[in-house]
Amino acid sequence: MGIVVQRDACVGAGQCALVAPDLFDQDDDGIVLLLEPNPEGALVDAATRAARLCPARAIAVSVP
Amino acid sequence: MTGGPRVVVVGASIGGLTAAETLRQEGFDGDVILIGDERHRPYNRPPLSKQIIVGDWEPEDAGIRSETEIDDLGIELRTSCTAEALDALGRVLHTSQGEIPFDELIIATGTEPRRHPLVPTALTLRTMDDALTIRDGLRSARRVAVIGPGILGSEIASAARKYGADTRLIGRSGTLTFGGVGALLSAQLVELHEANGVELSLDAEIVGASTDAGGTTIEFADGSTERAALVVAMIGGVPRAQWLLSSTLTVDNGVVCDGTGQAAPGISAIGDVAAWRDPYTGRPVRVEHQSNAIEQAIAVALRLVHGETGSRPVPLFWSELHGTRINAFGWFDPELPLVPFVGGAEPHPTVLVSRDAADRVHGAIGWNAPPREFRVARAAVAESSSLAPLP
Secondary structure: OOEOOOEEEEEOOOOOHHHHOOEEEOOOOEEEOOOOOOOOOOHHHHHHHHHHHHHOOOOOOEOO | OOOOOOOEEOOHHHHHHHHHHHHHHOOOEEEEEOOOOOOOOEEEOOHHHOHHOOOOOOOOEEEOOOOOHHHHHHHHEEEOOEEEEEEEEOEEEOOOOOEEEEOEEEEEEEEEEEEOOOOOOOOOOOOOOHHHHHHHHHOOEEEEEOOOOOOHHHHHHHHHOOOHOOOEEOOOOOOOOOOHHOOOOOOHHHHHHHHOOOEEEEOEEEEEEEOOOEEEEEEEOOOOOEEEEEEEHHHOEEEEHHHHOOOOEOOOOOOOOOOOOOOOOOOEEEEHEEEEOOOOOEEEEOOHHHHHHHHHHHHHHHHHHOOOOOOOOOOEEEEEOEEEEEEEEOOOOOOOOOOOEEEEEEEEEEEEEEEOOOEEEEEEEOOOHHHHHHHHHHHHHHHHHHOOOOO
């Protein structure tokens, strides 16, 4: 699975970093930081949930 | 059209769109029709009272998905289409563009602002077009009056100060409120507004108003008046459920649903318009926060596709007032004063929590909190909320 984040669309809700702290972090303004662009295993479900919960749809996940 | 089962989603904002998207991502292969009464494609509403009215964002920046993305997901989007009535037993939706039969209906029509009965000319904010009208007004108004002590009133007052307008924020309960936090943050919010030059009249009883070409004069019970070029009233929302009153659904301050969002066989409701029965109190509860709409949308889509019933969503909401970012997560009991959060051995002075006598953390507030610090408190709330019933 591949993850792409759009930092300029992020509104800093922080849902991603809460549900998938291994994949996402936030900078001091709350804007998303992508830690792992290619998750595997159990992290795939966490990435899907993070993308769905994002109110700005700033996270795109793709299955190769 | 596939000829398979058809899900119709009424309301093309974040809740309706998330439901439609999740259905597809989970493999639903029947028709998905998403109808919205605005001319715009789905967009985010929280930025309306934040980035849009201060002019930091243009309307397209708040868009959630492009027409192409929606099309690629196999979602049929019908804009400028208004739901007019529902035949719940016959499973037919009546709209301004004709009848649409369905197998499952998801109602996500949100709320609309209550108009101020004594200041009918006051602007209100719900849609993108409302936000652009307020933005244009703020650009030229020298003096602005905002009626309503909640988050939206605070945000509009904050925006007016950013434009340099003299600004008065008017309430009548004596306090400022912050969504599900209620009045627990009132003292901090009062201090923040006053430090940024907002005049506060929090126990003001409006008795009348008159409007002419130059502005509006608001009259108060004590005989004083307020003369402002622009008046905005944000005094609460009313569920957009009038179109359901002729149906067999139970509408009582929103569409009453069970704990999984089902209002009747084949009919669900999500977001601000929906009152889901709380699993702990048994009472229908309506939550007007975006995160709740998203979580309920996901929960209903998973139930329709897989028969799963999910967990209780935890409210999450945030604001930025005069450059101060305020985040809230969880539930707040008006009887429990907020206390500084202590996680592990570390004090976190920017995080306040609602903590009960059994030491469970029900809610957390970040006041300009570094995101990592706030997340520690959020995790504590999430842990507590999965353990035991809440008040």
